[in-house]
Amino acid sequence: MRNIIDMTNDAAVRAADPQFGRDGLNIVVATNHESSLANAERVALAYGRGDAMSLPGMAIAVKDNIATLDMPTTCGSRILSGYVSPYEATAITRLRAQGAVVVAKTNMDEFAMGSSTETSAYGPTRNPVDPARSPGGSSGGSAAAVAAGITEIALGSETGGSVRQPAAFCGVVGVKPTYGRISRFGLVAFGSSLDQIGVFARSVRNAAIATYAMAGGDLNDSTCADVPVPTTPEPVEAYRGRTLDGVTIGIPTEYFPPSLDADVRARCDVAIEVLRGLGAKIVDVSLPHTELAIPVYYIIAPAEASSNLARFDGVRYGPRAADVSDLREMYQATRSRGFGAEVKRRILIGTYVLSHGYYDAYYKKAQSVRALITRDFDAVFASGVDALFTPTTPTPAFKIGAVTDPYEMYMSDIFTVTANLSGIPAISLPIGRVGGLPIGGQIMTRHFDEPRMFHVAAALEAALGGEAHA
Amino acid sequence: MTDWSQKYEMVVGLEVHVQLKTRSKMFCGCSADFGAPPNVNTCPVCLALPGALPVINAEAVRLALRAAIALDFTINLQSVFARKNYFYPDLPKGYQISQYDEPIAVRGTLRVRTPGETATHDIAITRLHMEEDAGKSVHDRYPRKTAIDLNRAGVPLIEIVSEPDIRSAAEAGAYLRTLKQILEYAGVSDVSMEEGSLRVDANVSARLHGATELGTKTEVKNVNSFSAVERSLQREFERQCAMLDRGEVVRQETMIWDASRGTVRPARSKEESHDYRYFPDPDLPPLILDPDYVARLRHTLPEMPRQLRQRFATEFGLNDAELDAVTAESSLAAYFEGVARAHGDANAAAKWMMGELAAALNETGTGIRDFPVRAPQLAELLDMVRDGKLSHTAAKGVFATMRSSGKSAPVVAAEMAVTQVGDDSQIEQWIEEVFAELPAETSRFRAGEKKLTGVLVGAVMKKSKGRADPKKVNALLSKVAG
Numbered sequence: 001m002r003n004i005i006d007m008t009n010d011a012a013v014r015a016a017d018p019q020f021g022r023d024g025l026n027i028v029v030a031t032n033h034e035s036s037l038a039n040a041e042r043v044a045l046a047y048g049r050g051d052a053m054s055l056p057g058m059a060i061a062v063k064d065n066i067a068t069l070d071m072p073t074t075c076g077s078r079i080l081s082g083y084v085s086p087y088e089a090t091a092i093t094r095l096r097a098q099g100a101v102v103v104a105k106t107n108m109d110e111f112a113m114g115s116s117t118e119t120s121a122y123g124p125t126r127n128p129v130d131p132a133r134s135p136g137g138s139s140g141g142s143a144a145a146v147a148a149g150i151t152e153i154a155l156g157s158e159t160g161g162s163v164r165q166p167a168a169f170c171g172v173v174g175v176k177p178t179y180g181r182i183s184r185f186g187l188v189a190f191g192s193s194l195d196q197i198g199v200f201a202r203s204v205r206n207a208a209i210a211t212y213a214m215a216g217g218d219l220n221d222s223t224c225a226d227v228p229v230p231t232t233p234e235p236v237e238a239y240r241g242r243t244l245d246g247v248t249i250g251i252p253t254e255y256f257p258p259s260l261d262a263d264v265r266a267r268c269d270v271a272i273e274v275l276r277g278l279g280a281k282i283v284d285v286s287l288p289h290t291e292l293a294i295p296v297y298y299i300i301a302p303a304e305a306s307s308n309l310a311r312f313d314g315v316r317y318g319p320r321a322a323d324v325s326d327l328r329e330m331y332q333a334t335r336s337r338g339f340g341a342e343v344k345r346r347i348l349i350g351t352y353v354l355s356h357g358y359y360d361a362y363y364k365k366a367q368s369v370r371a372l373i374t375r376d377f378d379a380v381f382a383s384g385v386d387a388l389f390t391p392t393t394p395t396p397a398f399k400i401g402a403v404t405d406p407y408e409m410y411m412s413d414i415f416t417v418t419a420n421l422s423g424i425p426a427i428s429l430p431i432g433r434v435g436g437l438p439i440g441g442q443i444m445t446r447h448f449d450e451p452r453m454f455h456v457a458a459a460l461e462a463a464l465g466g467e468a469h470a
Numbered sequence: 471m472t473d474w475s476q477k478y479e480m481v482v483g484l485e486v487h488v489q490l491k492t493r494s495k496m497f498c499g500c501s502a503d504f505g506a507p508p509n510v511n512t513c514p515v516c517l518a519l520p521g522a523l524p525v526i527n528a529e530a531v532r533l534a535l536r537a538a539i540a541l542d543f544t545i546n547l548q549s550v551f552a553r554k555n556y557f558y559p560d561l562p563k564g565y566q567i568s569q570y571d572e573p574i575a576v577r578g579t580l581r582v583r584t585p586g587e588t589a590t591h592d593i594a595i596t597r598l599h600m601e602e603d604a605g606k607s608v609h610d611r612y613p614r615k616t617a618i619d620l621n622r623a624g625v626p627l628i629e630i631v632s633e634p635d636i637r638s639a640a641e642a643g644a645y646l647r648t649l650k651q652i653l654e655y656a657g658v659s660d661v662s663m664e665e666g667s668l669r670v671d672a673n674v675s676a677r678l679h680g681a682t683e684l685g686t687k688t689e690v691k692n693v694n695s696f697s698a699v700e701r702s703l704q705r706e707f708e709r710q711c712a713m714l715d716r717g718e719v720v721r722q723e724t725m726i727w728d729a730s731r732g733t734v735r736p737a738r739s740k741e742e743s744h745d746y747r748y749f750p751d752p753d754l755p756p757l758i759l760d761p762d763y764v765a766r767l768r769h770t771l772p773e774m775p776r777q778l779r780q781r782f783a784t785e786f787g788l789n790d791a792e793l794d795a796v797t798a799e800s801s802l803a804a805y806f807e808g809v810a811r812a813h814g815d816a817n818a819a820a821k822w823m824m825g826e827l828a829a830a831l832n833e834t835g836t837g838i839r840d841f842p843v844r845a846p847q848l849a850e851l852l853d854m855v856r857d858g859k860l861s862h863t864a865a866k867g868v869f870a871t872m873r874s875s876g877k878s879a880p881v882v883a884a885e886m887a888v889t890q891v892g893d894d895s896q897i898e899q900w901i902e903e904v905f906a907e908l909p910a911e912t913s914r915f916r917a918g919e920k921k922l923t924g925v926l927v928g929a930v931m932k933k934s935k936g937r938a939d940p941k942k943v944n945a946l947l948s949k950v951a952g
Contacts, residue, residue: 075520085519087519188520189520193752221525222754222755223752223753303749304752307747310565311520313557313564315562316562317519317520351747355745355747356747359747359749
């Protein structure tokens with residue numbers, strides 16, 4: 001019992017350490033030591049009573065776009081500065097029921113719009129591996145929190161790769177569960193048909209435990225599926241060290257283009273050989289519509305965002321511009337000042353593609369192409385492939401400020417957006433380093449086949465051993 | 471005033487918003503009650519707090535389906551909720567969740583009989599869709615400020631959109647009254663324009679008789695009663711006809727009805743022409759209905775006014791005016807049927823309901839559901855009148871006391887000592903007394919001046935405090951005068 005409180009206290013002290021704050025790596029944007037300790041005491045009591053828990057005393061860091069009661073939820077945006085949610089996300093409630101204790105809220109791209117954590121109103125987060133580099137994004141703060149050892153587990157959110165890409169950049173495990181696996185209630189919406197809460201952890205096992213702890217149907221989220229959730233930790237335990245006999249792993253050619261970074265390719269080749277060595281049958285497959293994923297994503301996500309972000313109008317919460325003479329000016333001033341450039345860009349794109357006369361040409365067409373991308377996956381999985389292996393990102397972590405062209409930034413999600421568009425689960429895990437920079441490998445499986453995904457990932461992780469971080 | 475209807479034809483389509491009678495809101499568990507203090511019935515979902523998500527209220531779907539079935543709609547087993555995007559302070563999410571190109575029901579009809587006409591007209595209804603209400607902006611509470619009350623935000627509505635099949639203001643009124651009646655029978659709404667549970671927007675255009683193309687329409691808003699709909703349509707039609715007659719072009723715009731002046735004026739341009747950027751709400755999967763469920767609902771629907779009317783006409787032999795009165799509301803019809811069956815004389819029951827009961831309901835402003843005198847008790851009162859135990863006049867008094875005391879007719883009659891007296895000797899005694907008090911009239915009556923009968927009967931009735939059986943008084947007068 002003492003141990004649980006000590007563990008929480010240690011994590012809370014780490015979270016509040018200035019080296020992780022604004023003047024340091026800028027990972028943590030809020031803490032509440034007192035509340036964290038009070039929660040730890042409750043967990044300790046319940047655990048002492050004999051309550052079953054999969055994460056007793058596990059300190060977690062939470063992305064700033066997931067509603068928590070005892071710390072602000074600002075989405076890295078001025079428009080929500082100081083906002084504290086009066087209710088808690090379902091995912092948080094479930095983690096707390098399993099004994100987890102929230103010790104920090106973490107930095108993120110504003111409203112999760114970005115791939116570098118540079119669009120945050122709090123300023124960029126620095127990658128613990130190399131502070132000159134970006135931790136990726138948009139969940140850069142949470143990836144960095146795990147990489148820096150602040151917490152063992154952190155929550156992020158994904159819309160187009162916002163967990164897997166920073167996981168790859170920071171050398172940790174990152175999970176994007178099946179769309180509908182974890183309730184979105186309390187996750188501030190960006191692209192509702194794509195958004196999903198994800199997990200960072202130092203091990204596949206912990207990532208699986210945390211994923212399962214949050215999973216399952218929720219009456220507050222109509223898009224959350226009531227699909228049976230595997231029990232933890234037994235299945236994951238059982239996978240460890242086991243071979244991949246009888247498992248077919250597809251290697252989609254579209255994810256290994258000639259332009260792929262040579263180091264990333266080399267590390268992937270090693271990982272593929274390791275998978276083969278574990279007994280997996282390796283087959284080349286094709287997902288022909290992959291190249292359309294980025295354009296489709298940058299129509300659908302901004303379209304939904306333009307509507308989702310309409311509620312930030314200064315009327316009910318958040319700062320409201322006062323020096324105005326009428327309603328229209330109030331809206332204009334509040335939103336012009338509250339949102340940053342990237343958010344405004346996406347609201348404009350989204351508003352445009354939904355406009356009368358353009359809807360069919362853009363949004364509707366994008367949804368049709370999205371269906372084709374999903375069909376690609378369905379066909380490959382129907383052909384007997386159990387899992388797909390790809391690089392997570394085209395390059396290792398880039399330097400802060402190095403990517404200035406929005407389109408170039410968008411392309412860093414090229415290998416990850418397809419899982420969001422089709423809804424399938426995906427995991428990124430470290431498969432080695434090049435020049436000290438981590439490289440991530442990605443495993444994708446069928447809808448709701450997280451058990452297979454964790455199986456393959458855990459086997460690869462175990463086989464790579466120290467190699468994954470060398 | 472010019473009678474434009476000789477030259478031009480009015481073409482009207484109506485959009486009716488009806489608040490569904492659910493306990494909770496469309497997408498959250500908040501109470502949908504009317505009249506709570508501002509912003510009390512709110513939660514993260516209807517306040518549109520960051521991260522909150524809508525969940526469809528199954529009861530709202532059930533009521534929408536009942537309405538659709540009652541109006542002979544084709545039910546879409548799959549329908550889609552869409553977002554209608556616009557900024558307004560009483561619209562918390564910045565969009566309204568509505569249904570757009572895949573509504574829950576399409577192609578309904580309403581058979582309408584316009585007063586004064588014998589033929590009925592089937593009005594086609596384009597669609598019925600579900601949506602949520604917005605909150606309320608209160609502009610007159612604080613100087614130079616607008617207050618927002620979000621109690622109503624998220625309350626479930628159905629919108630019923632007719633085809634431009636309506637040809638006169640009176641027919642529009644008939645359509646609305648019939649629609650209201652059916653929705654009330656189906657038990658889906660309180661259908662009260664006063665409380666805002668029924669709201670009407672009217673599209674109106676004018677064209678030369680015989681023309682096949684529709685004229686440019688305008689939308690009339692801010693009408694808050696059926697008669698206001700009729701008056702505003704007439705006014706707007708006249709305005710358009712006058713313009714057309716001068717060779718001017720009618721502009722498609724929104725007109726605001728000014729009830730105090732009885733005029734329409736164009737809305738400020740701000741109030742119109744939005745690009746709502748509709749798209750399917752990604753938070754809500756398509757609504758898929760089980761055909762068996764819809765079939766079961768079809769069977770649970772009560773008798774609709776048209777069937778009931780027919781049955782009452784056959785079974786009770788009521789005339790049109792009586793049928794109108796007793797079938798106006800389902801609860802009234804049930805009450806009538808209760809009285810008629812218990813009492814036996816349906817005409818007497820209908821008469822009493824059209825007279826005394828209607829007056830009482832009018833006076834107290836309550837509905838029949840809350841009326842203290844229930845059907846069996848009224849039947850008992852009518853029994854006493856028929857059996858000669860109460861005069862009609864005395865029955866009125868007894869009825870009034872029954873309303874306030876809740877006691878039965880025999881008890882009240884006994885307590886008030888108003889039971890009708892048919893006993894000859896008692897009546898003769900009262901007549902004697904009246905003769906003594908009115909010697910002049912009495913002698914003239916005895917001399918054959920029969921027109922004084924009324925005066926003398928009245929005096930006897932008065933003396934008996936209304937208890938004397940007037941038929942007997944009449945019969946006995948001449949005998950006593952002898």
